[in-house]
Structure formats: C-alpha cells, structure tokens
Amino acid sequence: MRVLVTGGAGFIGSHLVDKLMELGHEVRVLDDLSEGSLDNVRRWLEDERFEFIKGDMRNPEIVKEAVKDVEAVFHLAANPEVRIGSQSPELLYETNVLITYNLLNAMRDSSTKYIVFTSSSTVYGDAEVIPTPEDYAPLEPISVYGGAKLAAEALISGYAHTFGFRALIFRLANIIGERSNHGVIYDFINKLRRNPEELEILGDGTQRKSYLHVSDTVEGMLKIFEHFRGIEKTVDFYNLGNDDWITVREIAEIVSGEMGLKPRFVFTGGVDGGRGWKGDVKFMRLSIEKAKKTGWRPRLNSYEAVRRTVGELL
Incomplete structure (x- = not known):
C-alpha cells in the first residue's frame, strides 16, 4: 500500500x-x-x-x-x-x-x-x-x-x-520504549541523572497502570x-495494553535498580487522592480480549516492558 x-x-x-x-x-x-x-x-x-x-x-x-x-x-x-x-x-x-x-x-x-x-x-x-x-x-x-x-x-x-x-x-x-521523550520512565531517568541521591515522585506512588x-x-x-x-x-x-499493571513506586524501584542507585524517594503527595497531577487517571488497565481474538498478544508484560525501556533509554 x-x-x-x-x-x-x-x-x-x-x-x-x-x-x-x-x-x-x-x-x-x-x-x-x-x-x-x-x-x-x-x-x-x-x-x-x-x-x-x-x-x-x-x-x-x-x-x-x-x-x-x-x-x-x-x-x-x-x-x-x-x-x-x-x-x-x-x-x-x-x-x-x-x-x-x-x-x-x-x-x-x-x-x-x-x-x-x-x-x-x-x-x-x-x-x-x-x-x-x-x-x-x-x-x-x-x-x-x-x-x-x-x-x-x-x-x-x-x-x-x-x-x-x-x-x-x-x-x-x-x-513506552526506545525514542520516547516524555513520561514517567523518561522523567525518572533524567531526575536521577541530575541528583542520584533523591527521586521526586509525583503523587503518592500508588498510581497503578498498564x-x-x-x-x-x-x-x-x-x-x-x-x-x-x-x-x-x-x-x-x-x-x-497489557494484562497486568504496575505502580509508580515499582517503576521508580526498577529505574533506580537498573541505574545502580539507591535514592531516597520523595513523594509529592499529589492531588485528588494521590494522583500525580490534575486529570491523572490513578488506576488504568484495559481489557485486551477483543484484540487477542485477532491473534495478537503482547510479548512483554508491564514489568518486562518497563525494564526493557529503562535499558533502551539509558
């Protein structure tokens, strides 16, 4: 085509x-x-x-x-x-x-x-x-x-x-993945490059997404x-999307571990019950059953995707 x-x-x-x-x-x-x-x-x-x-x-x-x-x-x-x-x-x-x-x-x-x-x-x-x-x-x-x-x-x-x-x-x-230039993983990596001792995390860290x-x-x-x-x-x-989901805190732990760092996590507390910002959906996991019926399914789960992305961005 x-x-x-x-x-x-x-x-x-x-x-x-x-x-x-x-x-x-x-x-x-x-x-x-x-x-x-x-x-x-x-x-x-x-x-x-x-x-x-x-x-x-x-x-x-x-x-x-x-x-x-x-x-x-x-x-x-x-x-x-x-x-x-x-x-x-x-x-x-x-x-x-x-x-x-x-x-x-x-x-x-x-x-x-x-x-x-x-x-x-x-x-x-x-x-x-x-x-x-x-x-x-x-x-x-x-x-x-x-x-x-x-x-x-x-x-x-x-x-x-x-x-x-x-x-x-x-x-x-x-x-997420190679060439991404925004989002939580990209932000965490840049924050830790600036200050390896401390990582600011928007919200309360319990936000969970796919x-x-x-x-x-x-x-x-x-x-x-x-x-x-x-x-x-x-x-x-x-x-x-994916069948599983992962919290922002877990992403912070993966990013820190892949960078060989043990920073102190500082949570902003967030807005509207721990969201990262106004309009942030706190819990998101999509049903992908319809997509799977076409023969597609993800090769990497959320945790594997995050870990691979950290490596690609580093």
Missing part, C-alpha cells in the same frame, strides 16, 4: 514507519518535528519508497497535499503530554482536535479508504470497570487531553459514516488493521 503516517517522526510513529517500510509499503510521513526528530526516520530518507514532508497540520493546505494518492492514513500526530491540558487547553485542542478535523476534510476529497487513529485510555476517565472493555460507558474523560482524544474519535466516526471511508481507532495504554512496549504496540496495530480490512465494519475500536 501507499500510506501516510502523520507524526511519523515521533516516538510511536517512527517505529510504525520502520515496520511499514520493512514490510515493503510506500510510506509518506507528515511531521512538524515539534515532538519528533528526523533522526528517528533518517535511515529511510534515501529510500525511493519513502517521502518526508515537514509541515504543520494546523495548515489545511499542507494536509490536503499529504493525503494525495494514499490508500490509508495512520494518524499519530498529536501533542502527547497529558499534563499540559491544565496550563494550555487551547494547544491540546489545536494539536489533537483541529488537526484531525483538517485531516478528515482533506480525506473527503481524496481516494483514501482508511484512517487508523491512535486514541488513548484517557477517554475512559476513572472507569468503574477494570479491566475496562471497549464498550464501557459513559465515557467521561477527567483531563483536557482525554477530552480532546474523545472529540477526535467522534469526528472520525461521524466523517467515516458520512463520507464513505473506514476508521480503526486504537485506545492505547501507556506506551504499560505496553512500543514493539508490541506497532505489531498489534498492523495485525488488527489487517483483520479490520477483511471485515465489514465502518468504524471499530480496539484497546491495546
């Missing part, structure tokens, strides 16, 4: 690009390099099957150009920082909702058949059912980030049903996309 990957120079996007190129597809990347890096896709720059467009998706003309002659769009471009929502909600709107709207409008007038969107577990908010299945309701995000992802999901569904293309939406757990390695994520996305192409649904949703 000829595919477009928005945000393809970013963390998850670049790993997806690697896999698509290795499988023999023609890949176009659209990225403004605000979060991503050209180094993440440098190995493909001279390949005739690869094309890189540097551009901001807030500009509709750039997006229209990017979707020309592609069969599928993998839409990963977004501001990935959940915490920024309380300081700059307008930025999260522009870099999650507005760019998705611009993409869908461009797809209306193109020959594109599929959009694959990376949404987030944050759309569920503080779910009362854990592990949380795809049909859990009502969806009540507790962060602006989660609200923006849910708004993008709704737009995609509406456009797909109205304008005749098909949409596959992934709700991702915490994705973590999935980026290699398992990309494998799941492509496996389920192949499954989706063979069925009749216009829009479908899949959780991608």
Whole structure:
C-alpha cells in the first residue's frame, strides 16, 4: 500500500514507519518535528519508497497535499503530554482536535479508504470497570487531553459514516520504549541523572497502570488493521495494553535498580487522592480480549516492558 503516517517522526510513529517500510509499503510521513526528530526516520530518507514532508497540520493546505494518492492514513500526530491540558487547553485542542478535523476534510476529497487513529485510555476517565472493555460507558474523560482524544474519535466516526471511508481507532495504554521523550520512565531517568541521591515522585506512588512496549504496540496495530480490512465494519475500536499493571513506586524501584542507585524517594503527595497531577487517571488497565481474538498478544508484560525501556533509554 501507499500510506501516510502523520507524526511519523515521533516516538510511536517512527517505529510504525520502520515496520511499514520493512514490510515493503510506500510510506509518506507528515511531521512538524515539534515532538519528533528526523533522526528517528533518517535511515529511510534515501529510500525511493519513502517521502518526508515537514509541515504543520494546523495548515489545511499542507494536509490536503499529504493525503494525495494514499490508500490509508495512520494518524499519530498529536501533542502527547497529558499534563499540559491544565496550563494550555487551547494547544491540546489545536494539536489533537483541529488537526484531525483538517485531516478528515482533506480525506473527503481524496481516494483514501482508511484512517487508523491512535486514541488513548484517557477517554475512559476513572472507569468503574477494570479491566475496562471497549464498550464501557459513559465515557467521561477527567483531563483536557482525554477530552480532546474523545472529540477526535467522534469526528472520525461521524466523517467515516458520512463520507464513505473506514476508521480503526486504537485506545492505547501507556506506551513506552526506545525514542520516547516524555513520561514517567523518561522523567525518572533524567531526575536521577541530575541528583542520584533523591527521586521526586509525583503523587503518592500508588498510581497503578498498564504499560505496553512500543514493539508490541506497532505489531498489534498492523495485525488488527489487517483483520479490520477483511471485515465489514465502518468504524471499530480496539484497546491495546497489557494484562497486568504496575505502580509508580515499582517503576521508580526498577529505574533506580537498573541505574545502580539507591535514592531516597520523595513523594509529592499529589492531588485528588494521590494522583500525580490534575486529570491523572490513578488506576488504568484495559481489557485486551477483543484484540487477542485477532491473534495478537503482547510479548512483554508491564514489568518486562518497563525494564526493557529503562535499558533502551539509558
């Protein structure tokens, strides 16, 4: 296929690009390099099957150009920082909702058949059912980030049903691995490099979540996309996460151990009952039974994924 990957120079996007190129597809990347890096896709720059467009998706003309002659769009471009929502909600709107709207409008007038969107577990908010299945309701995000992802999901569904293309939406757990440049593991490593004696931990340390390695994520996305192409649904949703979960304190212990350190842990106490920040979902584990029925399952559990990621980032 000829595919477009928005945000393809970013963390998850670049790993997806690697896999698509290795499988023999023609890949176009659209990225403004605000979060991503050209180094993440440098190995493909001279390949005739690869094309890189540097551009901001807030500009509709750039997006229209990017979707020309592609069969599928993998839409990963977004501001990935959940915490920024309380300081700059307008930025999260522009870099999650507005760019998705611009993409869908461009797809209306193109020959594109599929959009694959990376949404987030944050759309569920503080779910009362854990592990949380795809049909859990009502969806009540507790962060602006989660609200923006849910708004993008709704737009995609509406456009797909109205304008005749098909949409596959992934709700991702915490994705970790090589090339990540934000998140708890990245933060802990940088804090310990600055001060090996002490580690500040946001919240009370009991926050418990599911973590999935980026290699398992990309494998799941492509496996389920192949499954989706063979069925009749216009829009479908899949959780991608792990069967287990891990606390923030346990992550701190793994990071410290892998770095050969024994720092003093200093917990900030957090907000709203020990959360790391306003809008932080304290307990998150997704049901992945639907994804498993397609033949995919994670190779690494949350603990193994965290340990491997620490090694990769170090």
